[in-house]
Amino acid sequence: MEVIYNATGSSVTGVFSSGWSITISLSEGVLSFLAGAPGTAINRTRGLLGVFNNDITDDFTTPDGTILPINSTERQIHYNFGQLWMVQEGASLFHYKGELTTSSFQEPSFQPVFFDEISWPNETIKAEYYTICNNVTQCVYDYWLTLNKKLAEATATKQAENAVKAGEAKNAVPRIRLIPATVNVTGGDLVTVSVSVTDDDVTDVVSLSYTGNTTGTSFNNSTGLFTWTPALTAQVFMIRFIADDGNGGVSEASVRISYCSGCSSNGTCNFDRQTLPDVNFPNFAVATCECALGYTGDDCSIDLDGCLANPCPQDVNCTDVPAPLHSSSGVAFTCSDCPSGFTLDNNTRKCVDIDECATGSNVTNNCEQLCENTEGSYTCTCYDGYRSNGSRCYDVDECTERSDNCDQICVNTNGSFYCECAAGYTLNVTSNLCISVQRISERDKNSILEVIGLCLDRVDHSS
Ligand SMILES: [Ca+2]
Ligand SMILES: [Ca+2]
Ligand SMILES: [Ca+2]
Ligand SMILES: [Ca+2]
Structure with a gap:
């Protein structure tokens, strides 16, 4: 439930999600109560407030369905209608503290003063009361009963306010129609929306106006044609129309926009996948970009770094392939060769030592006599009696x-x-x-x- 306090704090309105509302206000010591019903409540209400169906003749319907004539006396209305709707023990929606029950708040024997039974001392005094109260019956009643002029005037003011609200409630709100109501738009493309408005009150002259982004937009409110060419750069766009019937009936409608920047011409717009709208701009969502191979970022403007996941073997340099080439070749990165003395093992994707001394392989060494493999290289050695000089072996002249x-x-x-x-x-x-x-x-x-x-x-x- 949404709770609204008015500016002076003298009234509070609770609005339920169903559309029902209750306003309680305090003025000169008197509480006033105003109920508002949504259109869905038509023909679905019963009780003291009557049947909500724009027909006043059945408002005094009793719990058993009997309808009192609308010209019944106040006494009849009180006893034969009002008292019958008194809340029964156990039927109340309220919770009570301690010993209190529904009947703690009821006084069935109370008998009000019936206005149509007042005996005025003379017609002059009666006329004075009516003059002071501007002919508002409720004011006259309160003044006669309390002799409190301020209270009576407050009653008159409240009555006038309620009359205005009742008039607004009767006024049909204009309805705006947008065709299309939802647009998938790519930056730079032309968008056309046809806007029309109807009002069930045939005498109402409805004015239609546009409020929203102005750059790239135009609206002809006599033809209802709205055009828009959105910018290429992402920003929040809002296209909103307001209809005002001059009788308090104001409505607004926004085009639901799914916007795509154009993906920097490096991808395609996916309007089926959108970012969640900002709560302040519920009608604007950004479509996602499906980037072409080699591109990344929200709008595909970033060259994908093919080396980001370290795809090359250890100790090997990775070089990113620029996006256009990546896109055409499918190759995202290149690895430099393994360091000298190592070769790439295609299974493990690691640089492994070359065994230069292995026989039967196409790997060769330049050792004259013996070869000794080492990690990353090899060394040449000689038989006993010889001495190594690099790859060559020389006889040791033991005699000399x-x-x-x-x-x-x-x-x-x-x-x-x-x-x-x-x-x-x-x-x-x-x-x-x-x-x-x-x-x-x-x-x-x-x-x-x-x-x-x-x-x-x-x-x-x-x-
Ligand atoms: Ca209207
Ligand atoms: Ca790249
Ligand atoms: Ca080696
Ligand atoms: Ca020798």
Whole structure:
């Protein structure tokens, strides 16, 4: 429910979403009550406020359906109509605190003063009352009853206000018709809307005016033709028409706009998918752009960065492909080659080391003898006895470098060396020492002599 306080705070109106409204106002100590019913309530009301059907003759309908004549006396209306609608215990919509009930607020024995039963002292006094009250019966009644002139005048004022409101309620509101009522528009395109207005009150002269964006618009209010060429740049557009019948009947209608900037000519407008309208501009929505390959952004004006998702292998540079080329080729990015010594594995999309030493592959190395693979490269090595110089292997001259362990003579060979001994010496291959042949003879001779000695001993024993 929407609650509206009037400017001076003397009245409050509650408007329900169904269209019903209740206004309570306070003036000079008297509460006034005004009910407003929506068109949907026609023929659907009963009770003290009567039947809402623009027919006053059945307003005094009792709960059992009996209709009191409209010229009934106030006494008849009070007892035979009003009292019958008194809220029964248990039927009230209100909640009561503590011991209070519906009947706590009722006094069935109360008997009002009936206006048509007042006995005036004389016609002169009666006329004075009517003059003071400007012939407003309710004012005369209140004045006679309370002798409070201010209160009576307030009653007259309220009565006049209510009469105006009742008149407004009877006035049909003009209806605006827009063809089309919804437009899908692309920046730069011409939009044409036909605007017409009708009012059920045949004597009302309705004025129709346009309010909204002025740039690129024109409205002829005699033909009802509205034209508009929206700008290419997105902004909030509003096309609103107001009809005023001069009798308080004012209505407005807005063209529902679904706007598309044109997607910078790099995409297409999708009017089926729109952004949610701003609450302040409920009739304006922006259609989404479906960008062509290579473009992004709300209006497809941004060159899509093909490298954004890091599509290239680690350690490899990614280069974005400009949108026009991306659009025509379908290629969003390019990756630089893997670093030297690495190659791209198409399965894992990683740069992997090239095994330059592998045999049977088309990968080659320039090693003369041995190859040793390393991450990102390789090194050449040589057999024992050779020394590496880059990719080449050179024989180590062990004799010159004196790294040999020969006793006398060193002979260098390709990849190795061997030892020799001078004349008169022989080489012990285990120790590489040269042993004098003379020393061998002496020893051998002693051994022979020892053998001979043994033999002689045996001869001696046998002789
Ligand atoms: Ca009207
Ligand atoms: Ca790009
Ligand atoms: Ca390698
Ligand atoms: Ca050598």
